[in-house]
Amino acid sequence: MEIQFLGTSSGTPTRSRNMTAIALRTRGAKHWSLVDCAEGTQHRLLRTSMSPMSLRAIFITHLHGDHCYGLPGLLASAGMLNRTAPMAIVGPAPLRGMMECIMEATQLTLPYPIDWVAIEDLAHTDILPDLRVHATRLSHRIDCWAYSFTEAAVERKLDIGKLKAGAIPAGPAWGEIQQGRNVVLADGRVVVAEQFLLPPRRSRKVIIAGDNDSPELLAREANGADLLVHEATYTEAVLHKVGPGPQHSSAAMVARMAQEAALPNLILTHFSPRYQDREGALTLNDIEREAREHYTGTLFLARDLARYELGKDGSLHALQ
Template identity: 65%
Template sequence: MELLFLGTSSGTPTRQRNMSAVALRMRGARPWVLVDCAEGTQHRLLRAPLSLVHLQAVFITHLHGDHCYGLPGLLASAGMLNRTEPLVLVGPAPLRPMLECIMESTQLRLPYPVSYLLPEELPDAAVLPEFRVSAAPLSHRLPSYAYGFTEARVERKLDLERLKADGVPASPLWGELQQGRDVALADGRRLAAEDYLLPGRRPRTVVIAGDNDTPELLAAQAHGADVLVHEATYTQEILDKVGPGPQHSSALKVARFAAQAAVGNLVLTHFSPRYQEGDGPLSVSAIEAEARTAYDGPLFLARDLDQYVLDRQGGLERGIS
């Protein structure tokens, strides 16, 4: 699985950071999904190995502008690329009337069908073939959600010992069994694929949260997740000065929760523009240092165009796309 960050700032962009957007796909696959779509996301996509033609779904965590103002333009650009495949949009209820109003006002006509889903309709609604998707409500000034993406299928190895014991000769039928398809042998026997497949590994889960001042609301969804992506807008010292009004989290609050929830890898993002690169109390390094006091697992602070690869054993590595 791959994560590609297209924006990691909160509220407004900086010279180094655009606002919130992150892409997810199976490693090396063409289809991908987008979580949040701030203004400027399209510019980041110009430097990413992703095509709007292969975008399967967009998940909006909440309707603050730094998470969704780029969506109308992205939909229009997909149409100008002659996209014809359907696109699924998942987000809070006002997302649909907001987009329909913009489309009507600007006479935007899309050459592909768009369908809308509410977060509450997950996981019952089958949105993606590669993932089972769940949603969890969070605590913010507007309705905000976290989306969990769990592999729908995992590869399974053939039970070679049983095949040999049952006298099933090696042939292309073995490949059919490994793909989960039942087969018929020349001698008339029918073999159920499930009988000849070893148990698969644990499906991997990535949780990407919207703005949220109460990480504990993710206790059920994120417990044991391989990756949690969560905002760390402030350090605790600045959060105490700002007060509860903005309803954001500090790095300390998120890190404490991640440790309690046995999260495999923690990726922090959505940093206040006041935090710059370098050292000092108003640096991204200060956010990292604070998080490390409470979480001793693999910790990452996302940067724009960072690409992360989650391997089959749950290890997360960062590279540059």
């Protein structure tokens, strides 16, 4: 599973960081998904290998502008590229009305259908062929959600020793068995595939959260997850100065929850523009330092266009 950050700033962009948008895809898949779509997202896409033509679904966490103002432009550009395949859009209830109002006011027509999916219908809708999606309500100034993506199916490996012991000849039959299909051998024996497959590995699970001032709301969902992507808008000191009004998390708050939930991997994002990349009174090093004081797992601070891969063994590493 691969994650690429198209924007990592909160509220407003900086010279080096756009606002929130995160791309997600599984290795080998011809499609990809997008979580949030800030203004400028489609421009960031031009610097990646992904195209609006293969975008399967968009998941909006909440309707603050730094998470959704790029949606009309991205949909329009997909139409101008002559896209015809349907696109699924998931988000809070007012999203559809907002988008339809914009489309009517600007006379935007699309050559492809949009499948609007209500969050409450996620459990009963197969939006992605390779991932199951679940939403968890968060705490923010407006209705806001986190999306969990869990592998829908896991490949199985052959039990070679058992195949040899059963005198099942190597060849096309082994390929059929690995695909889970029963086969009939030349001598008439019926081979039940399940009996010759090793136990599957655990399905990988990634949680991508919207804005949230209560990371503990994800504690239950994080049980057994491999990766959490969560905002860390401030350090504790700045959060105390700003006050609770914006309803954002500090790096320490998220790190403590991740540690208590035994999450093996954590990526922080959505940083206040007051934090400079390298030099200044406040830098991203302050956020990283605070998080590492409370979290001992694998930690990354997301950068725009940075790519990360979650391996089949649950390990997370940055891609070049």
